[in-house]
Amino acid sequence: MQTIAIPTYLSHLPIYQGWPVPFTQAWFDGKPDFRTVDPQKTVRCVTEKLCAICGRRLGDKSYFIGGPLSKANRVFTDPPMHKRCAEFAEQASRESKHGEDSGDGFNAAANTNVYFNRLD
Numbered sequence: 502m503q504t505i506a507i508p509t510y511l512s513h514l515p516i517y518q519g520w521p522v523p524f525t526q527a528w529f530d531g532k533p534d535f536r537t538v539d540p541q542k543t544v545r546c547v548t549e550k551l552c553a554i555c556g557r558r559l560g561d562k563s564y565f566i567g568g569p570l571s572k573a574n575r576v577f578t579d580p581p582m583h584k585r586c587a588e589f590a591e592q593a594s595r596e597s598k599h600g601e602d603s604g605d606g607f608n609a610a611a612n613t614n615v616y617f618n619r620l621d
C-alpha cells in the first residue's frame with residue numbers, strides 16, 4: 502500500500518498505478534517501464550539542464566542517485582535531479598520494494614543502495 506503522498510512539485514507528471522512517472526521514464530505500448538529510461542529524454546536533461554524526475558530546469562546544484570560504485574567513480578545511470586526530487590525518488594523506491602522485478606513503481610532504483618551525491 503502506497504503511503505507516500507505525491508508532492509505538489511510532481512503533480513504535473515502522469516500517474517501510473519498511484520506513482521508519478523519520472524520525466525526520463527521510457528514508455529512502451531502506453532505504459533511506463535520503470536526499469537528503463539528514454540534515451541532522448543536523457544539527452545534533453547543533459548543539454549537543457551533538466552531534472553530527471555520532474556523534467557523542469559535545474560538550479561545551480563544537482564543531485565544524483567546511485568550505488569557505491571557510482572559514488573566512487575562519479576558515474577551515474579540517471580541524469581541529475583533536484584534534491585527534493587531525488588529525495589522523493591529514494592522514498593518511493595524504498596516503499597515500492599515489495600514489488601521488485603514487476604516493472605511497476607520505482608523498482609529499478611529499489612534494487613540498489615541509494616546515495617545522494619552533490620557534484621559541484
Ligand SMILES: [Zn+2]
Nearest residue numbers: 552555583586
Ligand atoms: Zn526535479
